[in-house]
Amino acid sequence: MLDHVRFDAILVEAGRIALGQWPGMGHAPATWHKDDKSPVCAADLAVDAYLRRELGSLLPAAGWLSEETVDVSDRTEDSLIWLVDPIDGTRDFIRGRTGWAISVALISAGRPLLAGLFAPARDEYWRAQAGKGAYRNDRPLRASQRAELPGARTPADVLPSADIDLTCVERPNSIALRMAMVAADEADLVASLRLGFEWDIGAAGLIAREAGAEVTDAFGAPIAFNKRDPRAHGILVSAPGIHAAAVERISERARRMSA
Numbered sequence: 001m002l003d004h005v006r007f008d009a010i011l012v013e014a015g016r017i018a019l020g021q022w023p024g025m026g027h028a029p030a031t032w033h034k035d036d037k038s039p040v041c042a043a044d045l046a047v048d049a050y051l052r053r054e055l056g057s058l059l060p061a062a063g064w065l066s067e068e069t070v071d072v073s074d075r076t077e078d079s080l081i082w083l084v085d086p087i088d089g090t091r092d093f094i095r096g097r098t099g100w101a102i103s104v105a106l107i108s109a110g111r112p113l114l115a116g117l118f119a120p121a122r123d124e125y126w127r128a129q130a131g132k133g134a135y136r137n138d139r140p141l142r143a144s145q146r147a148e149l150p151g152a153r154t155p156a157d158v159l160p161s162a163d164i165d166l167t168c169v170e171r172p173n174s175i176a177l178r179m180a181m182v183a184a185d186e187a188d189l190v191a192s193l194r195l196g197f198e199w200d201i202g203a204a205g206l207i208a209r210e211a212g213a214e215v216t217d218a219f220g221a222p223i224a225f226n227k228r229d230p231r232a233h234g235i236l237v238s239a240p241g242i243h244a245a246a247v248e249r250i251s252e253r254a255r256r257m258s259a
Contacts, residue, residue: 002059002106007116008127010054014047014102015120018087021046023096024121031094039090044068047086047102055082055104062106065230067199073228081107081226083202089174098122099172105202107225112206117176126180126207134183134210143213144188147241149249152188155181162249179204179237183211189238189246193218193254198230208237218254220247233258 021029021043031041048068056064063078065071067085075081082104087093089100098121106114117126128134134141146152155171155178169187172178179201181187202225205215217223218234234254238246
């Protein structure tokens, strides 16, 4: 049986490591860009190495898939796998903003079983276990229950003209934190049309689902994890009452982008 107390302690220590390099506390970690032009910094790698060692010790039978680790072709043979983004929202991290988090999910047979999402700069620890609810700082979460798409709150700085009837709320750089906002009834809708990666959405997806939100890809289909290609066709997290309308609105846009 997994030691949940130790799991929580591992994520808290990972947060301490990240804060030790966060510019918001006066630090200046080395930063560079990957081949795909996305930013990465020394803190990403330090947290990744720590989590791989400690989570591997916590559950030796589980495989590993992380944004900052070279993928291995045989990981799909593992029925259990740790799915990790050591710092989701690296741009906010580098800029000294608070919109970043450490995201860890345990995947069993292609579905999230356990999730931890720690945003130490916000003093927020989100967790969920399949069938047992979702919590932020030990307070139970209940997702948005909005029933109409017009006026729905969505984390955005600027809305496209097709979505001008929605309402902007705070947008952290971390997609995981944006998804968790739906779980906490701080947003009604989060949608991304571009191809994303499993490690971006594994933990927050379980948190949102356990809080009562709908969690699918941009076409309204369920999301499977630990696939050979770890990408997902966008993400849609919403109040159940507006999910069908949101799929109808965005699916054609998503189809054009994926063509």
